[in-house]
Amino acid sequence: MKKQQNILIIGAGLCGSLLALRLGQRGYNVSLYEMRPDIRTANISAGRSINLALSDRGIKAMKLAGIEDKVRELCIPMNGRMLHDIEGKMVMAPYSGREHEYINSISRGLLNGLLLNEAEKHDNVKIHFNKKCKSVDFENTTALFKDYKSNTEFVEDADVIIATDGAGSALRKSYYLGKKFLFSFSQEWLSHGYKELSFLPTENGGFKTYKNALHIWGRDSFMLIALPNLDGSFTVTLFLSYEDGEYNFGNLTTEEKVIEFFQKYFKDALELMPNLIEDFFTNPTSPLGTVKCSPWHYKGNTLLMGDAAHAIVPFYGQGMNASFEDVTVFDKVLDEGHEDWETIFKTYEKHRKRDTDAIADLAIDNFHEMKGHVNNAIFREKRNLEMALEKNFPDNYSSKYSLVTFNEDISYHEAMLKGRAQDKAILNMLADKELDLNDDLKTNLEKVKAATQEILDEDRVAKDFKH
Ligand code: FAD
Structure with missing residues (x-):
């Protein structure tokens, strides 16, 4: 050529x-x-x-x-998701059990x-x-x-x-x-759109909240996220339905209603957003x-x-x-x-x-996980187990998130098959009480690996049968 x-x-x-x-x-x-x-x-x-x-x-x-x-x-490392509950309490959920694995804003x-x-x-x-x-x-x-x-x-x-x-x-x-x-x-549209808002820097150019995290306010059917910028500001994004639910982009049409919505669901974020109303009514709502x-x-x-x-x-x-x-x-x-x-x-x-x-x-899949599952007890148990497995067996275990985000040498397709099978295996075993988080980690690793392999084999047989 x-x-x-x-x-x-x-x-x-x-x-x-x-x-x-x-x-x-x-x-x-x-x-x-x-x-x-x-x-x-x-x-x-x-x-x-x-x-x-x-x-x-x-x-x-x-x-x-x-x-x-x-x-x-140009990057700001984000080591995990900072989860904000409705009371404004924050919990950091690391992205990986391996310290060198993080994402960057x-x-x-x-x-x-x-x-x-x-x-x-x-x-x-x-x-x-x-x-x-x-x-x-x-x-x-x-x-x-x-x-x-x-x-x-x-x-x-x-x-x-x-x-x-x-x-x-x-x-x-x-x-x-x-x-x-x-x-x-x-082309498939989500019923949710997004709007960009912001936390401005402090007066001396600092960050108003913890810098090295992707902040998430997951509220089941909608969510707010915030990523840091080098100038001390955060870009905040609201993902919300266009027309469903008590609050939606269609009915957030007055200043009072927007403040009421944020006061009810994102109280701690609202405290950092004196500029909310201006941002909300200036910035466009865009589809996804x-x-x-x-x-x-x-x-x-x-x-x-x-x-x-x-x-x-x-x-x-x-x-x-x-x-x-x-x-x-x-x-x-x-x-x-x-x-x-x-x-x-x-x-x-x-x-x-x-x-x-x-x-x-x-x-x-992650749209649903971020909105709701990050707050759900069984998903948190799964996440804690996976963190412990990654930390203690760094060469032997990677969660679906890690496979997609930090394993650039395996393909997205492979990451999806393996990651989904692992998720299914762990969630099933937690629901059926076949995994005890107090058990020895090595035993749990082996159980997870065996159950994952079984699911992968079943999927393979089902696929071969279909063809
Ligand atoms: P684009 O970035 O859209 O660039 C296309 C370019 O082509 C533009 O410069 C445009 O002006 C130009 N153009 C368009 N039409 C014409 C034309 N007719 N003639 C000449 N020029 C034209 N991805 C991540 O990896 N991480 C994230 O955290 C992330 N967050 C996101 C958050 C939101 C809200 C959205 C909407 C997307 C996000 N993405 C993220 C996805 C990311 O933005 C896109 O995947 C990425 O921008 C794709 O790059 P691109 O160059 O293919 O397209």
């Missing part, structure tokens, strides 16, 4: 700018087109969440691009800016802002853009086009509307959905990557991590030395689709 090939990337968000950097490092001629102004100089909101949880799969991609140290400077704007800076260092990478892709002619490998500055339209061609233009992808729409091949597409589609590519011409191929709900903190992992997997396929783009795209999708489907489903 010739290196001087021209690659056009649509969308300079997190995935697109990392992809441009990596392909630039590999010697390709890359043109990256972004519809927004340059995030590094324009005063615009990043569009989606202000900060995100970066974990090991994302960090592996940063290592691949040689920028891990620079990224770490990072600003979307700063991370995106760093990736653009690094990509731009390569002469063979050109970045164009204020250019919105309107459609892609995937048969002729050209894209139609609108230039927001000059208000004109133009067409660009390339050897291949890769769309990393997020959940509303223009290329995906062109696949769908083009009706030139069998394109499967599904899952996008699955296939195929991701058209012949050797075009490819979808990142959220454009697989948008997921944010409850595992994995959407960005998965999009970064896309780049790692794609890079590995390039290393295999295939002769043509069609084989590269096909091989990539074959490796990757099962894993992005798995993390999409896991993210929905």
